[in-house]
Amino acid sequence: MEKNPKIDVIVIGAGPSGVACATVAARYGLKVLVIEKASHFGVKNVYGGAVYLESIKELFPKTYKNCPYERFLKKHNYVILNGNNSINVSYENNEDEKTSATITRFAFDSFLAEEARKEGVYFATETLVTSLIKKGNKIVGVKTETEEIYAPVAVIAEGFNSILLNEANLKKKTSPKSAILGVKETIRLGEETIKQRFQLKENEGSMYEFFGGLNKEGEDIPFSMGFLYTFKNTVSIGVGVSMETLLKNKVKPYEYLNRLKNNEFVKNLIEGGELVEYSAHSIPEGGYNELPEIFGDGYLIVGDAANLVDSVHFEGTNLAIKSGIVAGEVIIEAYKKKNFTKKILKNYKKKLNETFVIKDLKTYKNVIPTLLKRKNSIFSYYPKKIDEFFKLWTTANNKGKKQSYRKFLFSFFKERSLKELLSDVISFVKCAIEAII
Ligand SMILES: Cc1cc2nc3c(=O)[nH]c(=O)nc-3n(C[C@H](O)[C@H](O)[C@H](O)COP(=O)(O)OP(=O)(O)OC[C@H]3O[C@@H](n4cnc5c(N)ncnc54)[C@H](O)[C@@H]3O)c2cc1C
Incomplete structure (x- = not known):
């Protein structure tokens, strides 16, 4: 990158939402800088593991097939747990095209970022944005630990724990009722064990959603759901527990995960496995009723930072990508009109309302x-x-x-x-x- 270049768009965060927005804007010829605090894409990011091919295809129609998917999800299991017992409803799709797949977070974020780089996006990794620079009500740039960077428009794609938005008073602080804490373990079982145990052929995958079974006598019933996804050699297993439940019961989140792992049905799925990673991250669950204002003078908010998660279907990455694409298109419109005020940027909300992102959140609003x-x-x-x-x-x-x-x-x-x-x-x-x- 040339020294002190003029930057058209600053994107904070190289998750799926930020990278999608940056790609669309760069494709049009804008100079886009994505600032990412981690040293490598996705290393510290957390998710269960399922991505949806349609959204990746929309962003990278020519190369989406090259994404290093691990297993294509074919078997979908919905399991009700009670104590040590379980009722499993299993759905197997043997007809339709592949629509979702597992992929590690590191591989997914790296693929998206490398594709974006090919389209002209600049990345500054290992760089933390410490605050947004405001001039009156307008966002005019960002401060990192070492410098100030200015651009006509900033895209806030920093995920759900959006410290910058809270600090700049652009988003209400999340209440414990509106957040879930997701805790997850990656367990290595080996490729052959996975294929045998889950009855999978070569690159087929299986996923489980678990309901109930995590409560203990004398405790408030937890609002919680569990998941398990199969990867090539490993499975990811986790629970999402409402922050309100965690505070009320004073039970550590991993205790809920242990309860899930100790159910006989689940125990058999992970038996003999070796724990290779443990991670935790919060997820917005306020949905349609708690959408913040997602645009303002000089800025747009995308993905988890804008609370765009469909907790009913465990979908987040696809909503993040789509919101990024729409934000990128509106930024192009703002450049054409040389107007970065709310007057033009409000079209982001208008256009997003027409997509599955807001439509689905509205469908499930209650x-x-x-x-x-x-x-x-x-x-x-x-x-x-x-x-x-x-x-x-x-x-x-x-x-x-x-x-x-x-x-x-x-x-x-x-x-x-x-x-x-x-x-x-x-x-x-x-x-x-x-x-x-
Ligand atoms: C336990 C769990 C399981 C999930 N399972 C699934 C699933 O199976 N499928 C699915 O589709 N979704 C799932 N999700 C949701 C999904 O992960 C998110 O919806 C999605 O990652 C949101 O993308 P994003 O780009 O908005 O934010 P993020 O992916 O959170 O990316 C934000 C990026 O911004 C960077 N950043 C943050 N602050 C700064 C700063 N100040 N300066 C510079 N960089 C910064 C971060 O390092 C990060 O790279 C899950 C989430 C959790 C927590």
Whole structure:
């Protein structure tokens, strides 16, 4: 890079959102500098491991197939846990094209950054942005530990723990209700064990989502979900637990992960594995109801920094990439009009509203609040009842089935009030109706 070049766009953060935005702007011929605090792309970034091919294809249509995917997800398992028992609903897609794959975070971020570099994006790694430079209400540049860098527009892509946005009063501080802490372990099992244990052929992959089973007597029921993804030689296993639960129960996040790993079903999946990595990161879960203002004079906010995560489907990277693409397009528009004020940059919000990013968040806008409100039902009571039902279904007790079924049905009314049962049903039906209408 030439000395003291004129920079058109500064992007803070080389995650998927920042790199997508930088690529689109650089393709148009703008001088884009991405500032990344880590020494290597993705080394400190955390995720479960599934990426969605459609978004990568949109960003790099010619090269998305070269991304070093490890396994293409073909088997999708949804597992309800209760104590040591489990009910597994398994879906296997043998017809359609590959739509999602696992890839390590390091490989994913590195691939995106290297492709972006080929398109003309400049990167400054091992450089921490310490603050945003404001002139009145306008963002005019950034301060790093050693210098000030100015540009007509800055893109804040620093992920969910957006210290810069909080400091500049551009985003409300997150409440414990609006954040999940994700903790994850990478466990090495070896390629052959993975193929045998998960019944996978060459580059096929399997994923699991776990519901319930993490509560302990005397504790507040945790709002939590677990996951497991298969990679070539390893699996990633983790839980996302609401910060509110963690504070209330004063239970360490890894304790929840240990509870998941100790369930008999899960134990069998990871048996004999060697722990190779442990990591933790927070995830926004406020969804549509807690979207911050994502544009202002001289700046745009993309990806996790803008709370763009679909916690219902565990999707984040694709929303990050799409928001980055849209931000890049609006920056090009601002350059054409030589106007970097809200007047033009507000088109980012307008255009993003038309994409799956905001549409999906809107579709599920009441799902997470409903799950939070009814967490005792979802993560404890109904898993227990489903377990009881299957116990009944699979047990021959020589007493006659009808009597057992009646007893099971009446137990609902013994254990819960009609009002509680009805409000559970109404809440879930309401969420389902909202999702389709
Ligand atoms: C446990 C867990 C599991 C997940 N599983 C999945 C999954 O399976 N699939 C999926 O699609 N999504 C998943 N997500 C969500 C996904 O990781 C995020 O939505 C996505 O990474 C957001 O991308 P981003 O570019 O907005 O931010 P990030 O990926 O967080 O990138 C931000 C970048 O900014 C850099 N940075 C931050 N501050 C500064 C600064 N001041 N100066 C310079 N650089 C800075 C960081 O080092 C980082 O590289 C998961 C998240 C977690 C925590």
